[in-house]
Amino acid sequence: MTPVPVSFGKKAFNNVTHVIFDLDGLILDTETIYKSVITAIANQHGKQYSNVIRIKLLGSPDTDAARICVSEMKLPMTKLQFLTEFRQRSKLLLASCPFMPGAENLIKHLHKHKIPIAVATSSSKDSADLKTAKYKNTFDLFNHIVTGGSDPEVKHGKPSPDIFLVCASRFKDLPDPRKCLVLEDAPNGVTAAVEAGMQCIMVPDEHITREQTLHATQVLQSLKDVQLELFGLPPLR
Known part of the structure; x- marks a missing residue:
């Protein structure tokens, strides 16, 4: 580019x-880690985390990102449940x-x-x-x-x-x-x-x-x- x-x-x-x-x-x-973690959450519910959704998340606060993921992928969980699982999965990875x-x-x-x-x-x-x-x-x-x-x-x-x-x-x-x-x-x-x-x-x-x-x-x-x-x-x- x-x-x-x-x-x-x-x-x-x-x-x-x-x-x-x-x-x-x-x-x-951090974006590589975010992509991996959100993909794993989506896959366990039979959903796909697309690049279109990922671009929408860039620069968003955690709470907005959780809302977008749950809504766009129609995940069977609340925004808070998504946020909790995301933070648990990503904690060790983000530290390094x-x-x-x-x-x-x-x-x-x-x-x-x-x-x-x-x-x-x-x-x-x-x-x-x-x-x-x-x-x-x-x-x-x-x-x-x-x-x-x-x-x-x-x-x-x-x-x-x-x-x-x-x-x-x-x-x-x-x-x-x-x-x-x-x-x-x-x-x-x-x-x-x-x-x-x-x-x-x-x-x-x-x-x-x-x-x-x-x-x-x-x-x-x-x-x-x-x-x-x-x-x-x-x-x-």
């Missing part, structure tokens, strides 16, 4: 001062999920150059803590982590802009949202970032269509391909 800058009638890129990361499928390879290509290097590079960075994830705090505990030293480099699944200030999940606006407001210097660059993998997340007035680099799942990427500022195959200098930031070496 080649980079696809989207200019919206203006120059494609503007300088930024702060960077906000999504977590699942962007920093950590690996970094996505280029993620750790990019985080350390930005921190080294004193660029304020944060995480805005739809996960609950308990879920985020489970997934990041193994890499505490790396995640301690972030100014803060906003967990939309349990944070009372995040009233609406992605694609609402709430989580990114809350995240920006928690930087000490209170940057203008236009000075924040978001890194996302999910269409819902990109929509949320754009609605918040932020530029957004998208590193999409392989099953996401081109049409679902068109609202991103730039589309890349991997975080290793990020050209920070396009946004006025120190280039990766």
Whole structure:
């Protein structure tokens, strides 16, 4: 996949001062685990977990994902029952999920150059803590982590802009949202970032269509391909 800058009638890129990361499928390879666990739950009830449904879940809080799965696959269980089984099956796997290509290097590079960075994830705090505990030293480099699944200030999940606006407001210097660059993998997340007035680099799942990427500022195959200098930031070496 080649980079696809989207200019919206203006120059494609503007300088930024702060960077906000999504977590699942962007920093950590959790989506592979989610797919395996949900497929197993679906199969035990004779249902199929399709890529169409999976794309709908990307960037969604756990409770919304559970509702979508039960509804779309017509599973004979409640949303709470699904969520309980999902969490039990995935707990050990999520505690050891690996970094996505280029993620750790990019985080350390930005921190080294004193660029304020944060995480805005739809996960609950308990879920985020489970997934990041193994890499505490790396995640301690972030100014803060906003967990939309349990944070009372995040009233609406992605694609609402709430989580990114809350995240920006928690930087000490209170940057203008236009000075924040978001890194996302999910269409819902990109929509949320754009609605918040932020530029957004998208590193999409392989099953996401081109049409679902068109609202991103730039589309890349991997975080290793990020050209920070396009946004006025120190280039990766």
